Amino acid sequence: MKLALLALLPLSIQAADIPRTWTASAVAAFEVPLAKPITAPVYLSEAAYYQLPERSIFKTYPVYHPSREPAGYMDWLKQQEPQIVFNPANLQTEADWLRAGEQIFNSPISFGPVFFGAAELRDPAFYEQTRMPVAADGTIPFARWVVRRKGEVELGSMGCNTCHTRVMPDGSILPGAQGNNPNDRQGAWMLRRAVKFAPPAELLKRVRTFAQQFEVPGLANDPNRAAQSMSLEALIAAGEAIPPGVTARAHTSMLLPPQIPDIIGVRERRFLDHTGLVRQQSIGDLMRYTTLVQDMIGPTPRVRYSDAQLYALSLYIYSLQPPPNPNQPTPLTARGQAVFQRARCGSCHTPPLYTSNKLMPVDGFTPPAAHRARFDIASTRVGTDPRYALQSRKATGYYKVPSLKGLWYRGPLEHHGSVATLEDWFNPARLKEGYTPTAYKGPDGRAASVPGHEFGMKLSLADREALIAFLRTL
Numbered sequence: 001m002k003l004a005l006l007a008l009l010p011l012s013i014q015a016a017d018i019p020r021t022w023t024a025s026a027v028a029a030f031e032v033p034l035a036k037p038i039t040a041p042v043y044l045s046e047a048a049y050y051q052l053p054e055r056s057i058f059k060t061y062p063v064y065h066p067s068r069e070p071a072g073y074m075d076w077l078k079q080q081e082p083q084i085v086f087n088p089a090n091l092q093t094e095a096d097w098l099r100a101g102e103q104i105f106n107s108p109i110s111f112g113p114v115f116f117g118a119a120e121l122r123d124p125a126f127y128e129q130t131r132m133p134v135a136a137d138g139t140i141p142f143a144r145w146v147v148r149r150k151g152e153v154e155l156g157s158m159g160c161n162t163c164h165t166r167v168m169p170d171g172s173i174l175p176g177a178q179g180n181n182p183n184d185r186q187g188a189w190m191l192r193r194a195v196k197f198a199p200p201a202e203l204l205k206r207v208r209t210f211a212q213q214f215e216v217p218g219l220a221n222d223p224n225r226a227a228q229s230m231s232l233e234a235l236i237a238a239g240e241a242i243p244p245g246v247t248a249r250a251h252t253s254m255l256l257p258p259q260i261p262d263i264i265g266v267r268e269r270r271f272l273d274h275t276g277l278v279r280q281q282s283i284g285d286l287m288r289y290t291t292l293v294q295d296m297i298g299p300t301p302r303v304r305y306s307d308a309q310l311y312a313l314s315l316y317i318y319s320l321q322p323p324p325n326p327n328q329p330t331p332l333t334a335r336g337q338a339v340f341q342r343a344r345c346g347s348c349h350t351p352p353l354y355t356s357n358k359l360m361p362v363d364g365f366t367p368p369a370a371h372r373a374r375f376d377i378a379s380t381r382v383g384t385d386p387r388y389a390l391q392s393r394k395a396t397g398y399y400k401v402p403s404l405k406g407l408w409y410r411g412p413l414e415h416h417g418s419v420a421t422l423e424d425w426f427n428p429a430r431l432k433e434g435y436t437p438t439a440y441k442g443p444d445g446r447a448a449s450v451p452g453h454e455f456g457m458k459l460s461l462a463d464r465e466a467l468i469a470f471l472r473t474l
């Protein structure tokens, strides 16, 4: 890790090293075009972008489970002075920049209740009923307390930590891994409670208005429009159906939500998002990706990360490492590796990255000739559920080939997180009608096959077991 970072970073970072995030030419080229007939988004001009105020990064404090909070903690927080911690003038060494990036990773961009608010995180029942994970040290790494005005302690969330942090079975905290906070289940919990206080018709209107943000401009028969005729109960159930590790992030979908990717190792990926919407050719592209998903949301963006903040954050993300893998090579995993080679998994999941870094067209989409010249596109298809790649705001017509690294610590798998385990992924039963997916089951939780990607399904049970053991060593 040290070597890689030294190669990446000049010895001291000057303002001139920081890429300018939102230039007209970079913005024109950083995305793979959307599959027609979806309307391409119109982004802020360079001048308008740089007129947005920069976000202030305040000092934040850990959130504890109510039973684990140090005595007098909230009173102590009330006495803290507001403190802005990010100031690029104070950052010199590589370590300074990475520490600053870590602060931004955990720094909230929202101070009102989203999946949860301050009251929920002070209520033990909320943890029990939503099965929110608590780390071994008693903290909840998905949110932070913030003091922006003296005497006022706010709960902040929707930094990267809310979705890209995993509490492992042993209670350790793994930043960057596929998150496991039950976001949407918590959102549904808050709605169920609101039903007791607000008139149902008013609540229904609010939820439907919220759901409108997922509608896809220009798309006829948009599946997201179904939310406008669903009952309040069905909409709440749709949120409850989304398991940890999958989430309805802005510009994704409430009814077709995507798996949260593991971003440890993201530096090696040439395309970002399941549909490969954003090309990553430089650190500037990751900076553009981040401001796109955090700041360029809604009709009138109001605030942005500064270029220096995005740079620090991206350096931190590039520095993230997986934990030591407890699954060491054995004769069984050696046999699994031979199965991997025989089954030609490596033609797409090519070692050492375990991805070819290519885009695969989905059924129902024919790549225009111009795409083949510009992007690395595979000549085959895998036949998985094409809807997210055709009927969402990120619909490029492709899924990228995901890396198989880190499979041992993450899940659920597949672009919708339909599949809980590797055993389920290679189980031929998932192709059949009447199958009930083992993780995300769709908004109504009904039986539905998980089609496509039939590789490895015809193996003997012993070979399959060996293959899976090998995959867990990556």
Ligand code: HEC
Pocket: 105, 158, 159, 160, 161, 162, 163, 164, 246, 247, 248, 249, 250, 252, 258, 259, 260, 261, 262, 263, 266, 269, 271, 272, 273, 274, 275, 289, 290, 294, 313, 317, 394
């Ligand atoms: C509300 C949850 C949420 C938050 C907050 C969030 N992400 Fe994500 N992130 C996701 C989901 C879901 C996807 C997958 C989107 C898709 O495929 O369409 C994703 C995808 C990504 C990817 C693409 C990785 C890949 O391999 O395709 C990167 C990079 C990323 N997020 C970085 C960040 C950073 C940096 C932050 C904080 C500034 C952040 N995210 C905040 C949920 C979130």
Ligand code: HEC
Pocket: 340, 343, 344, 345, 346, 347, 348, 349, 360, 380, 381, 382, 384, 385, 399, 400, 401, 402, 403, 404, 407, 412, 413, 414, 415, 416, 422, 425, 453, 455, 456, 467, 471
């Ligand atoms: C022709 C290309 C191709 C081949 C061959 C292939 N895969 Fe894949 N694999 C993909 C694509 C594309 C996806 C993502 C599909 C989706 O999410 O819709 C994927 C997904 C996966 C996943 C889920 C990863 C995750 O993070 O959700 C695993 C595990 C996997 N493949 C293992 C294998 C193994 C093992 C083999 C060989 C037996 C194999 N693949 C052969 C293209 C391929």
